[in-house]
Structure formats: C-alpha cells, structure tokens
Amino acid sequence: MGKSGEEKVGVFVDHExxxxxxxxxxxxxKGKPEDAKKHGGxxxxxxxxxxxxxxxxxxxxxxxxLVTYFYSSMNYSLAQSANMVTNFLGTSLMLSLLGGxxxxxxxxxxxxxxxFGIIExxxxxxxxxxxxxxxxxxxxxxxxxxxxxxxxYSGLYIMALGIGGVKAALPAHGGDQFPDRNKRLxxxxxxxxxxxxxxxxxxxxxxxxxxxxxxWQWGFGVATGAIFLLLVVxxxxxxxxxxxxxxxxxxxxxxxxxxxSIKNRNVTLPAHIPAIDRSPKLENRFxxxxxxxxxxxxxxxxxxxxxxxxLLPIFFSTIMMNCCLAQLSTFxxxxxxxxxxxxxxxxxxxxSSLTAIPLVFMLxxxxxxxxxxxxxxxRHGLTPLKRIGLGLVLASVAMAVAAIVEVKRKxxxxxxxxxxxxxxxxxLLGVSDMFTLAGMMExxxxxxxxxxxxxxxxxxxxxxxxxxxxxxxxxxxxxxxSSGLGSREWIAGTDLNNSRLELFYTVLxxxxxxxxxxxxxxxxxx
Numbered sequence: 001m002g003k004s005g006e007e008k009v010g011v012f013v014d015h016e017x018x019x020x021x022x023x024x025x026x027x028x029x030k031g032k033p034e035d036a037k038k039h040g041g042x043x044x045x046x047x048x049x050x051x052x053x054x055x056x057x058x059x060x061x062x063x064x065x066l067v068t069y070f071y072s073s074m075n076y077s078l079a080q081s082a083n084m085v086t087n088f089l090g091t092s093l094m095l096s097l098l099g100g101x102x103x104x105x106x107x108x109x110x111x112x113x114x115x116f117g118i119i120e121x122x123x124x125x126x127x128x129x130x131x132x133x134x135x136x137x138x139x140x141x142x143x144x145x146x147x148x149x150x151x152x153y154s155g156l157y158i159m160a161l162g163i164g165g166v167k168a169a170l171p172a173h174g175g176d177q178f179p180d181r182n183k184r185l186x187x188x189x190x191x192x193x194x195x196x197x198x199x200x201x202x203x204x205x206x207x208x209x210x211x212x213x214x215x216w217q218w219g220f221g222v223a224t225g226a227i228f229l230l231l232v233v234x235x236x237x238x239x240x241x242x243x244x245x246x247x248x249x250x251x252x253x254x255x256x257x258x259x260x261s262i263k264n265r266n267v268t269l270p271a272h273i274p275a276i277d278r279s280p281k282l283e284n285r286f287x288x289x290x291x292x293x294x295x296x297x298x299x300x301x302x303x304x305x306x307x308x309x310x311l312l313p314i315f316f317s318t319i320m321m322n323c324c325l326a327q328l329s330t331f332x333x334x335x336x337x338x339x340x341x342x343x344x345x346x347x348x349x350x351x352s353s354l355t356a357i358p359l360v361f362m363l364x365x366x367x368x369x370x371x372x373x374x375x376x377x378x379r380h381g382l383t384p385l386k387r388i389g390l391g392l393v394l395a396s397v398a399m400a401v402a403a404i405v406e407v408k409r410k411x412x413x414x415x416x417x418x419x420x421x422x423x424x425x426x427x428l429l430g431v432s433d434m435f436t437l438a439g440m441m442e443x444x445x446x447x448x449x450x451x452x453x454x455x456x457x458x459x460x461x462x463x464x465x466x467x468x469x470x471x472x473x474x475x476x477x478x479x480x481x482s483s484g485l486g487s488r489e490w491i492a493g494t495d496l497n498n499s500r501l502e503l504f505y506t507v508l509x510x511x512x513x514x515x516x517x518x519x520x521x522x523x524x525x526x
Contacts, residue, residue, distance in 0.1 A: 003447045007038065010331055011317075014234075017069060017519055019290035020334055022482060024246075026039075026040075026176070026240070026242040026243060026244055026245070027243055027245060028239075028241075028242070028243070029110075029238045029239060029241060029243065030169075032143045035313065036244045037231070038054065038240070039240060039242040040176075040177040040178065040240075040241070040242040041177060041178070041240060041343055042177075043121050043240050044177040044179045044237055044241050044242070045178070045188050045191075046176050046237075047233055047236060047237030047240070047241075048170055048171075048173055048174035048177070048192070048234075049174065049188075049191055049192055049194075050195065050197040050233050050333060051113070051204075051234045052170050052171075052192055052196055053172065053195040053196070053198045053199035053232040053235050054199060054226045054233065055163075055166055055167070055199065055226075055230055056195070056196045056197075056200050056203070057199035057200070057202050057203045057207065057223075057226055057292075058124070058163075058199075058203070058223045058226050059089075059092070059119075059163055059167075059203075060199065060203035060204060061204070061207040061208060061211070061223060061353070062088075062089075062223070063085070063089055063202035064203060064204050064208055064328075064333070064353075064355055064387035065083075065208050065211055065212070065333065065350075066085050066088070067081045067082055067217075067330050067333050067334070068083075068212070068333060068337075068340070069131075069211075069212075069427070070085065070217055070219060071334075073131070073137060073216060074137070074138060074148075074152060075138050075140075075141065075142060075143055075144065076143070077263050077516055078142075078334060078491070078495075078496065079475060079479070079491045081330075082330035082331060082334075082472075082475065082491075083472040083475060083476070085330055086330060086469065086471045086472045087468070087469065088157070088160055089326070089431050089464075089465070089482065090161040090387045090464075090465040090468035090469040090472075091157060091160045091164075091423055091467070092159070092163040092164055092167075093163070093167065093461040093462060093463070093465030093468070094161075094162065094164065094461075094462055094465035094466070095160060095163070095164025095165065096164045096165070096167045096168040096330055096461040096462060096465075096470075097164075097168070097455065097458050097459075097462055098161075098164060098165065098168075099112060099116055099165030099166070099167065099168030099169055099454070099458065100168035100169075100172070100454035100455035100456075100457065100458035101162050101249070101250075101454075101455055102165070103168065103169045103172070103173075103246065103454045104246060104248045104249075104250055104451060104452055104454045104455050105246050105247070105248055105250065105452070105497045106246050107246065108243045108244060108245065109169040109172055109173035109243070109244065109454065110169075110173060110234070110241060110243060110292045112165055112168070112169040112240065113165070113166055113169045113170060113173065113234050113264060114231060114234065114235070114358075114497050115165065116161070116162045116163075116164070116165025116166045116169070117162060117165075117227060117230055117231045117234070118162070118231070119158060119159075119161050119162035119167055120158075120159050120161075120162020120163055120165075120227050121162070121227045121228060121231070122158055122162070123156070123157070123158030123159025123160070123161070123162055123334075124155070124159055124220060124223050124224040124227060125152075125155070126153075126154055126158065126159075127152075127155040127159065128153030128220040128221050128224055129216060130148075130151050130152060130155060130222050131216040131217040132217035132420075134153055134165070135415065136148055146384070156424060162227075164461075165462050165473060166230075166256050167443040167458070168454055168455075168457070169454060171189070171192055171277045171441060171445070171455040171457050172445070172457050173241070174188055174192055174446055174455050175188060175189070175453065175457075176241075176242060176243070176244050177241065177242060182197055185423040186235070188377060188443055189441060189445070190439070192441075193362075193434075193437075193438050193441070194363065197359050197363050198357045198361050200355065200364065201356055201359040201360065201363065204353045204355040204356050204359065205353055205356055206410065207219055207222055207223065207303070207384065208350050208353050209350060209353070210222055212350050213459065224433035225322070228313065231502065245434040246354070248451075250304065250308075250449070250451050250452045250455065253301045253304060253305070253451075254301075254304065254305045254308060255298050256290075256292075256296075256297060256301065257292045257301050257302055257304075257305040258292075260290050260291070260292035260294075260295035260296065260297050261288055261291050261292045263295060264291035264294050264295060264443055265288065265291065265488075266291065267291055267294060269290060269291060269294075277384070280337075285310065285427065286305075286306045286310070286503050289302050289306055290302060290503070292305075303449070304449040304451060304452065307449050308448075308449065308452060308456070310447075310526065311444060311447060311448070311456060311459070313439075313525070313526070314388070314442075314443065314519075314522055314523065315459050315462070315516055315517065317519035317523075318388060318392070318436060318440060318519070319394050319463055319466040319467050319469065319470060319515075320392075320395075320466020320470070320511055320515035321391060321395040321432065321436055321467065322436075322463055322464045322465075322466065322468065322470075322512075322514050323467040323468070323470040323471045323474065323508065323514070324395045324396075324398060324399050324429060324432075324467075324510075324512055325395070325429055325433055325464070325467060326467055326468045326471035327399075327402065327425075327429075327471070327505070327508070328352045328355065328425070328426060328429055330471070331491075331496070331501055331504075332351070332354075332402070332422055332425065332426070333351050334496050335351075335405075335406065335422060335496065335501070336350060336351025336354065336419045336422055337358065337408060337495065337498060338409070338413075338416065339351075339409060339416050339417055339418065339419040339421070339422070340416040340417060340418050340419060341419045345416075347508055351419055352421070353403070354419065354420075354422055354423055354426045355426055355430065357423050357426050357427050358426055358427050358429070358430020358431055358433075358434070359430065361430065361431065362430065362431070362434045366490050374490045375496075379520055384439040384440070384442045384443035384446075385443065385523045385526065386439075386521075387435045387436070387438065387439035388435065388439040388440060388443070388519070389520065389523060390435045390515070391431075391432040391433065391434070391435035391436030391437075391518060392432070392436065392512065392514055392515065392516040392519055394429075394432035394435065395428075395429065395432045395436075395512050396509050396510075396512040396513045396516065397428055398424075398425050398432060399425075399508040399509035399512060400423075400426035400430040400505075400506070400507070400509040401424050401425055401428060402425040402505045403502045403503075403505035403506045403509065404502075405421050405422060405424065405425065406501050406505060407502050407503040408421065409421070410497060410502075411518050437464070438457070439461060440460040440463065441457060441460045444456040444457050444459045444460055445457050469495040471473075475491055475504070477492065478490045478503075478504055478507070479491055482500070487500075488500070490503055490504050491504065494498055496507075520522040
C-alpha cells in the first residue's frame, strides 16, 4: 500500500521525524518536528493527570459546598442559592466548548491550559478577597448590596471562564501524547479518570472541612494555591509534550458543508460520484451532505460534518442524567444540614463530604481496571454506549431512592435521622456519573474527527453543564406550576421542611426513565 493509502486508514508515517496522523502534525515545544523517543508517552501524560487532580479538586470543592456560602454568608434564599450554584457550574462547563474551539483552531492545547489557568486563578483570587474582608459581605439577614453582588458575580464567572478552558484542553492534551492506535491511549483515559476522582476526594474531605471549620477565606485560598500549582505542574512537562498544531476552525468547515448542501438540495448527484461515508456507522445517513462536494467542499470536510452530526443525539440524550447529578450540589446539601451529622457520639461529618462515598468506590474500581475490567468489557461487549446507558438507569433509581429518603427525613423532624441515609443517593449518582462520564469521554474522543477532538471531548462537560441549567429551569417551573395550581411551592423559600422536595425528586426519576428510553433509540441508531 502506498503512502496515501496508509494515511487514509490511519497508519502513522514518519517523515523527517514529524508524525502525520491524517494530516494532523505534532511538534515539540519549540515548534520543531517531534522525536518519538523524547516526546509524548506516559511521562508526558503523568503531568496532565497530576494537573487534572488539582483542577478537579477546585471544581468539586465549589460544586459540593458553594451553596452553603451563598446561603449562609451572602444571605441568598435557598432556591436562589441552588440556582446560583447550578448556573455557575453550568456556565463553567458550557464554556469548555469555547476552550475546545480555541485549542482546536488557534492555540495549541498547552497554551490554552496556561491561558485559562491564569484566568481561573484571577477569579479565585477575587473570591478569596471577598471571603476574607467582612466589608464585602452583607449585614446579617440582608441581601448583598449592588457592589457586593458585582464582586461576587465577577469572581464567579471569571473563574467559570478559566474552568471551561482548562477542562476542554486537559483530556485532549493528554490523549495527544499517545498515537491513536496505541493501546496505552485507553489506559490514559482510565488513569485520567482516576486523577479526576482523586482530586474530587480531596475536595470533599479536606477542602470542605477547611471551608466549614476554618472559614471560606481559607477554603478559597487553598483552591487558589491549587490552581497556581497546576500551572507549575503543566509547565514542568513542557519539554516532554507532543503538541498538535491547530488546524483552523472546524465549525467554519461544518457551516460551509451545511450551506453548500442547502444550496444544492435540488441537485441530483451524478451516478459516478460515490457516497461520502468514511465512517461505516454513518453509512446511508446524512446523504444530503454529499451534495456539498459539488460546491468547493472536500470529501474530508463532508465526512467530518457527518461524524459530528452523528454524535449530537447521544450528547442530547445524556443531559437529563446530569440534571439529576446537579441535586448533589444543591438540595442534598441542604437536606444534610437538617439531619443528624454526628457519628460515634463526637465526630461531625460535613454533608458535602458524603460525596467521598462514591469517590472511594470509583478509586478502588479504577485501580483494578487495567487488570480485570478491560478484558471483561471486551468479553461481554460493554461498549462506551452501553456504559452510558447503565449510568442513565442508575440515575433514575438514585432519584427514586432520594425521594424515599426525603419522606423518611420529614417524618422524623423531632428526632432527625442520620445524614448517612443520604449516602444511598450519593453512591448511586456517583456510580451513575462514573459510567456516564467515563463512557462519554471515551466515546466522544474515539469517535470524533481528528480536527475536533477538543471540542467533542468538551461535549462531555457540556452535557453536565446543560444538566445544571436544566435543573434551574425545572426548579423554577416546579414552583411556578405548584403555586399556580393553588398549592404551596415545592421548593419553598428558605424552609426545606415545608417544601415538597420528594415530589420534585419523583418527577426527576420519571423524566430520566423516559430519557433512557429515548437514549436506547439513538444508541441503536448509532
């Protein structure tokens, strides 16, 4: 087979020590052709995994307990605090699309991490300053002034911008350290997820404890130091990375294909022009896009568009599960504050630290992954799509269990039940997230066009973001409908005991079950 044939099927050809992967060029930090003996591999990926542990430590600590800061320190209502958290987290993860677009199109992934890491550091610094100085806090039982609210939202959303860019670039940059057909690539994503869980475990134990016992200025301060350390760690790996040269805007190419297809919608393709189907899974689908080749569009651009469009139904089918996951950062925290948090007669467990239950489980399972799980998955056909489906089922079960626990909690207000009852919903949703998120990351990275791997991998985070936004919408809608029907609001102001949270959880369980049926259709279609 000639050189062109090798490149078409993805064989890696070494010309003057510059690796070409389907026209995707990798270089060293000086812009010179990479040396396979010096660049990439496990050593370079180790810096990425360490950075992910630090990055997720910051994000999870905010996701797990920020609702308490809004509610107790900034005097926002319970419902508004919950929506502020979900909106912040949703924006952070949604902005990963911007980060993915930038490092696919303009900056390489290393400089994207550094640039957005500095932005995140700035946002955290503003939050730390506000938490430290009492003049930036509202008086007791009063809402924040316009200036105090402006400072809070500035710090939050500058931090959100930084989080989005770093989250988009890190997994794709780590994947770049291994050739596509190198079996170590799947091992990297395994240990990347291990690092993600490790950072989360530190967040919900150490940092949450610092926030609640030493003060929020110390909690935000530790997070600020962690991001600074992330910048140092990523920079130390610079001499060892292989860097993908950006290939220009993929969305401009997709837009061109769509526009050309529309313009040629009434044109019949000549019989001698074959269908453009580079992916067997998309054979006989989106055939109308083949007409774009009659107007200055290449076969590769049409194939890239087809693959991207084929991923969208799977992406949309995962959003509802992440809406369920959002409850762990909002109402589950407030449930825990109204339960018995004392263990062994003296030790008090922070409610936010219950997230440690699924994280410990995931860390133990990941450590055995390489030895047992990969072979078992191959033997039983546990593909990424099946793992996503399993995660969706567990999310429905988790919300049904959460509704039952809330009924039990409200029945024992005078003698509060143990906060460990919440452990069931934390465990089920945590395991659900493990199957869904890990499945999405592997699925989107492996199925994406080479020129869009950052953007498509960011789809995993974007799904989580969409779930958080959907949670805010559903909370508002539930309150509007319940009050409009003459009943009290399901999520009532600051009083969770007079709310109907169990009904809200039941609705989420039902919605996620119907969403699972929808997902089955699209998974079979794919």
